[in-house]
Amino acid sequence: MNPKEKYQRLLNKYLLNECTPREAEELFDHLKKDEAGRLLLKNLQSGFKEEINQPKSIHPEISQHVWKKLEVNIQQQPVAKVYPFKRWISIAAAAIILITAGLFFFKSQPHITPLASRKERFKNDVAPGSNKATLTLANGAVIALNQAKNGLITKQGQTIINKVSNGLLSYKTLSSANNTIQYNTISTPKGGEYQVILPDGTAVWLNAASSLKFPTAFTGTERDVELTGEAYFEVAKNKAMPFKVTANNVKVEVLGTHFNVNAYDDESTLKTTLLEGSVKLSSGNEQVMLIPGQQGSLGRQGGNFQVATVDTDDAVAWKNGNFNFAKEDIQSILRKVAKWYNVDIVYQENAPKKQIWGTVSKFENVSEVLKMIELTGVAHFEIEGRRITVMK
Structure with missing residues (x-):
């Protein structure tokens, strides 16, 4: 497993409260090495509340140089404190913002649909199975x-x-x-x-x-x-x-x-x-x-x-109440979404080919899953009854 995948896995496990103390120390030690990592660490402790409501705020600080640091081996240095984990559903949902194939931290700021427009497109929400x-x-x-x-x-x-x-x-x-x-x-x-x-x-x-x-x-x-x-x-x-x-x-x-x-x-x-x-x-x-x-x-x-x-x-993530996206393309992900939420998926254009890493609770409304995917810039969605339209 290369360093990029290693830290993707560690963050994913942390968001699900599955990290051992040693793994959590290694993750936090890595995050504390620069300003962008420290900002992410602060966001983890605060539950991503501001980033979920105002997703644009996270992008400028989480920059390319952080991503580059994941391309090299990083020596573990013990830290004195293991930060407490709080199980917020919003944190599990927010995992997909950060864990995307080739984008552990956003390399560039993707197009973000204005929140009001998203509310309009997601006004017909669908409850989970x-x-x-x-x-x-x-x-x-x-x-x-x-x-x-x-x-x-x-x-x-x-x-x-x-x-x-x-x-x-x-x-x-x-x-x-x-x-x-x-x-x-x-x-x-x-x-x-x-x-x-x-x-x-x-x-x-x-x-x-x-x-x-x-x-x-x-x-x-x-x-x-x-x-x-x-x-x-x-x-x-x-x-x-x-x-x-x-x-x-x-x-x-x-x-x-x-x-x-x-x-x-x-x-x-x-x-x-x-x-x-x-x-x-x-x-x-x-x-x-x-x-x-x-x-x-x-x-x-x-x-x-x-x-x-x-x-x-x-x-077995589905059995444990989650969607786990492990290097999956959007079509594979949306087939899972279609089965669990009993919806039809319609592609306005050819389906995007990017792969996504991440975890999100499957007990949220479908809009929460779609919002997280949208924040990666891979695609945008519209909910009409039980039909979800996929757009670039």
Whole structure:
């Protein structure tokens, strides 16, 4: 990791309150080396209040010479004090102002749309998604889980289904003897997410616009489920019964592990990211093993698996309440926005190609996400109902 990426990561972790004391000391030691860094440090402590309301004020001071300092190795010097972190949502949102590909500190002042004009363009705001899903039973009955009361939903064979709380569904098998296997499907719409505990104890977090088909009881020699969209799995260990996820033409086989599968139809590749344990990916005659910290990708047209070492936090940020943009282009970012906020994205011209680094809470209104992107100068937006227009 080069120095630029190193300090991007440290600032990102600090804004999410994930820095160790040593990492925070290193970041602050670096920031205190010149006037622009000290100004940023002061802004961090004050919560970016002035910069969010008057974004022009930050640009002149955060200048090119600070950026150049990130291009060289910087020796760590211990500091006596670790500054306290305050968890303001505005700080998490403001991360994207500073963490942009090739722009850790603004190299030049981008065009800033006047605030009044922005208010006019963003007057039709959209609230974030929430815990919403439907459960389709084996007999075809459909239950809207966000409208159901907590407690017993139904019983199928020897399996009882409970809504534990808002956003959490649980399956429990009372007896496997003579238990008729039936299949259920839990589906989230755009703007929805949900968690389900499967009959074997496996926990699954389902992202927006996704679905999981699974049996009401696991019997035989395998535990098979089918996924569309994206989900994070924490698989209950059972060496005698491997757990298999089928997503499009890729199969993920595990005994007990933590991993994320992104298999949205509008993405060009299917990605499996491993956090713990080991998994085997297969598609046709192609197979590959992953170890923790690796991501296996396969293009929709087939071919060979590509394996890369990645920051697993980026893959599961959605589960933890954030959008993480790690060298992503605006089209990729806005596909995530479209699913979570249930909006349509329309490009007035060709989509900008710049990549963006950053983190922003996904529990803000969509206007807050768009404002942060606008401050990078990459694009401007207009909200009309549930349509977002992207403009240069």
